[in-house]
Amino acid sequence: MKVILDGMGGDNAPSEIVKGAAEASNAVGENEICIVGDEKVIEEELSKHIHSRRNISIIHAPEVIEGGDSPVKSIRRKPNSSMVKGIEAVRDGVGDVFLSAGNSGALVGGCVMILGRIPNIDRPAIGSPYPILDEGVALLIDAGANSECKPHNLLQFGIMGSIYAGTVFGKEQPRIGLVNMGTEKGKGSPMLKESYELMDEASGKLGLKFVGNIEARDVPVGICDVIVCDGFVGNVILKMTEGVGLSIMHLLREKFTEGIVATIGAALLMGKFGELKKMFDYTEYGGAPILGVTKPVVKMHGSSNAKAVVNGIAKSIAFAEGGVVETITDNVSRVSGLAPDEDNCGCRTGHDVRDENGGTE
């Protein structure tokens, strides 16, 4: 497999991105890494690290799409950017999967415009790895690409997420859950009730494991492997996990250093704190797949460091090797109720994506 890597995307590009690529190059075996970016800059960064040149190549791209750029316009206005060149490379078969830590909105919009949607998928989605405390990881979909969804969008998210979780996370029969205000069938808005019906019916046809409605309270404990919701709710779930987690850690630090007894106790526990913190470390999880477009594409966290890049490259290879895109294409063609609605504008997909640096269309 050949991984096309956006060398200029993200807060720590190009240094950390190239460093990660160099490290990965010594471990990818027969696989290759192709870095897209300003050739001179990339070469200079590469020269700072031990790497296996045999596994690394470069595609020259003088322009850069910044985090603050308008997601969709930037794709049109910067044809020589590392992001556009990289997406085109997977479209043209130069590589098998594209990996970028750049502007999320531009990446999703660019994928739709340059790669196009899988037939019958009208809204591609971002699937975000969600750390299940002490029990591995689930996939939350949509993580922010579509803030408003229709029932068939959520159905599509469930199907795509299940295939990805099964292939890349190695889950057997991933449990698909629909985020709702209660677990009983018939809960929530008319949109969610219809989504439930569609998912229930399609799961039967495709042999997927739909566990029904789930409450947000049960998400962190790992009640399912694929967490289905619209992009706004997905954003709230991810941000609440981060916010509550960090607040508690902060509070523990404070409380645990009030008084000598607590301080001693805390000192004895430092190692355990480390283990706990590790669970909230996005660099562990290898990036978020953009599902519903015709090629494998992975979005890495905007502040990805070399370690995140190494993990991202590994997961990207599994994503491409597993034939996730092909399986999704086959599955969606087998269920009804998936016809795209009127709104076929690729841009829309990008509008609501939160990108780390705040760019919006």
Place this chain on the structure above:
Amino acid sequence: MKVILDGMGGDNAPSEIVKGAAEASNAVGENEICIVGDEKVIEEELSKHIHSRRNISIIHAPEVIEGGDSPVKSIRRKPNSSMVKGIEAVRDGVGDVFLSAGNSGALVGGCVMILGRIPNIDRPAIGSPYPILDEGVALLIDAGANSECKPHNLLQFGIMGSIYAGTVFGKEQPRIGLVNMGTEKGKGSPMLKESYELMDEASGKLGLKFVGNIEARDVPVGICDVIVCDGFVGNVILKMTEGVGLSIMHLLREKFTEGIVATIGAALLMGKFGELKKMFDYTEYGGAPILGVTKPVVKMHGSSNAKAVVNGIAKSIAFAEGGVVETITDNVSRVSGLAPDEDNCGCRTGHDVRDENGGTE
């Protein structure tokens, strides 16, 4: 002030409810508590506890609305229930505020049907106290009464929440934040963009402090005093806080008892764990106001114990004494864009409310 208390609502009714009323009766001074429920049963429970009879009276109500009852139908079908009798008592001026741990959907629906909405408020909302780690409490509105909202609904939630937080929580110039996918103006769906505009404009007119868009990540750290969102998102925020909080506590327990060193450390910290747990204890916060109806009504957690009732009674008195309903009525009459939309059916308000025992319309 006279607090009308639903003696039969909630998982621990009537025992814990009456016990709480008895305890409170010794501390409410000139205020009175009127318990609604089966007279014989209430008297029997009361006789088990020391109480100030001078401050306690009973309204006989032989019927009970169960948690599993249909929210709206039950209001019509059980005219002699403690909930209906209680709401009627505040409507008729027998008491000043109604407090219940019963079926949330029925309570909201009942308030709308029996008390009616404040002029220009078309969607009453549930305001839930949200514990800010180590920094007191904020008000989250809507906590689950309206899963789908229009911009003017969110504006109304912000105004009502600000008035309640200022009066009952004693916050000066409560900071009102709109939950969105990013903090920049112009983020989110068209509905949220319009909500932002409305809130920005109205805050100027009413002298309220609208801080703009907030991200879910910043909710737990107390970025604002009034957290405005639709009922679905509100439900997700509350449930995620509970879920992540409990998961981490559980994990800490596990990790901290792995090995002798950690176990000793944990033992030394037990007191601190207690303090931390206390922050997640809903019984501390005195219940959730139902805002937008013509009288003060407070919903207590379904599994409220005596302590929660004592706190609920205290907050209810502050709610009624503070003239929150009157201030809301005055304020909403002073801003435009608040005209009720076509959907004036009280039932709607109740449909999406999650009640602890799963009852839905």
